[in-house]
Amino acid sequence: MALTPAEVRTIARLARLAIGEQDIPHYARNLSRILEFVAQLDRADTRDIAPMAHPLDMAQRLREDVVTETDQRDVFQQNAPQVQAGLYIVPKIIE
Amino acid sequence: MEWETVIGLEIHTQLLTRSKIFSGAATAFGAPPNTQACLVDLGYPGVLPVLNQEAVRMAVKFGLAIGATIAPRSVFARKNYFYPDLPKGYQISQYELPVVSRGSVEIELEDGASKRIGITRAHLEEDAGKSLHEGFAGVSGIDLNRAGTPLLEIVSEPDLRSAREAVTYMKKIHTLVRYLGICDGNMQEGSFRCDANVSLRRKGEVKFGTRAELKNINSFHFVEKAINYEIGRQAELLESGGKVVQETRLYDSKKNETRSMRNKEEANDYRYFPDPDLLPLEIAPQLIEAVRNTLPELPDAKRQRFAERYGLSGYDAGLLTASRELADYYEAVVEAVGGEPKACANWVMGELAAALNRDNQDITASPVSAAALAGLIKRVLDNTVSGKLAKEVFEAMWAGEGDADAVIAKRGLTQITDSSAIEKVIEEVMVANAEQLAAYRAGKDKLFAFFVGQVMKASKGKANPQQVNELLLKKLKG
DSSP: OOOOHHHHHHHHHHTTOOOOGGGHHHHHHHHHHHHHHHHGGGGSOOTTOOOOSOSSOOOOOEEOSOOOOOOOHHHHHTTSSOEETTEEEEEOOOO | OOEEEEEEEEEEEEOOOSBOSSSSOBOOTTOSTTTTOOTTTTTOTTOOOOEEHHHHHHHHHHHHHTTOEEOSEEOEEEEEOOOTTSTTSEEEEEOSSOSEEEEEEEEEOTTSOEEEEEEEEEEEEEOOOEEEOTTOSSEEEEEOSSTTOEEEEEEEOSOBOSHHHHHHHHHHHHHHHHHHTSOOOOTTTTSEEEEEEEEEEETTOOSOOOOEEEEEEOSHHHHHHHHHHHHHHHHHHHHTTOOOOOEEEEEETTTTEEEEEEETTTOOOOOOEEOTTSOOEEOOHHHHHHHHTTOOOOHHHHHHHHHHHHOOOHHHHHHHTSSHHHHHHHHHHHHHHTSOHHHHHHHIIIIIHHHHHHTTOOGGGOSSOHHHHHHHHHHHHTTSSOHHHHHHHHHHHHTTOOOHHHHHHHHTOOOBOOHHHHHHHHHHHHHHTHHHHHHHHTTOTTHHHHHHHHHHHHTTTOBOHHHHHHHHHHHHHO
């Protein structure tokens, strides 16, 4: 289960992590070891085990459809690096 | 080379809940930016999503209406991608176990035949926010009011074979979700949106060709145009020995073309996995039965009933049942008139529809109520007013001049049905047009229409046309 350098670059891009070219072999080795560790589970016999979506054996509680949140934009936007006319400002996302 | 088009649609419908799918923020359209985005919608650390039960009921309602399987247990998953209109870095959606699966609808094709379109699945998910690019220099503005609005994504089987069929299917779903009251269907506001997967294959080939996914299509008209453009593009590519690349393409309605957004190599790898913040959704049979009891008469059933009970053509029944509100209006008119369903249908689809269309009004805001229109139709049926002048009465009613009787009285539009009065007019017309009379009597039958016209004109359109015909025929003979 050894990851290729190309796979490492893909994973880094998906996670929006900038990693140096010189560090790729290092990451490939370490990530591969993590996968190998988890791959031990492949040896478990799961024929009679129902797939599990959540470790808790409970169902989702539902809420009533009522508006409970009031407008607190001014408070929330104090944490934003930049706002304008009520909008959160981010680096340009399209060409 | 003959190509077969294969289309599948993914329709996103915003559910008509008051609050968001996982938070208590409001979903109303048009609020000032970010005033309806709470900590959950903003993706702050430490907050947890709690599912809105109304969104679940609405999904179940849709599932029942398309004869689908409602999953007794379904699971929410994280769809991971980075984009600022989704602050968490993932969208909560459903992947392996959607709430609704394997349903279908019937669409009517142009030749009158009906075709079953499979619906693979319909799953609950949250909408993203909106990014605004215009008017900003080097930056983008983000409005997260829409983030977290509940969506039901309805995924069809690749059963559609032309742009026309795709539009028909889309309209069918549009009508259905409005009947069910789960979506307002407002395409301008983005409540009802569609992506289309389009591919071509050689006629007779079983394997599907490589598909392109068309995004950003926000009207029925554009769906048809975008798909037709894409069919042309792919056919040209294949004819010239090229290959279609699997990619996402954006439809540009101004240029009427599709262009590449990103290809498969750059495509997002969504890395779906069950959302640990949300336990599995369990839907008990009791809930399904309770929702089933709230189902209204569905469009197909209503259409069939209209055709049978009112003796309407399939086409007319389809038009009158296009929305629940229009169908209710029509039935109210028929009831108030006390029958004559065809005359009522003609008025509703004719004068009323034209006036609504002209003034861009919704049936629910019609200035002429069902009772008022019935009042007018009754006056046409009992010969108080001619069919032609009734249109004038209708316009006056539309303009707020009162009910039919008031307008007819005020404008003196009562039809003349007194034979002796009509005869008198005919005699005057005959005297005034001696030359034509002689020509008619000499065998120029065509002049009959001329005399009808003259009599109607002399009576200001008020003479009963049938009586005019009968009496003229007698009088002209001499």
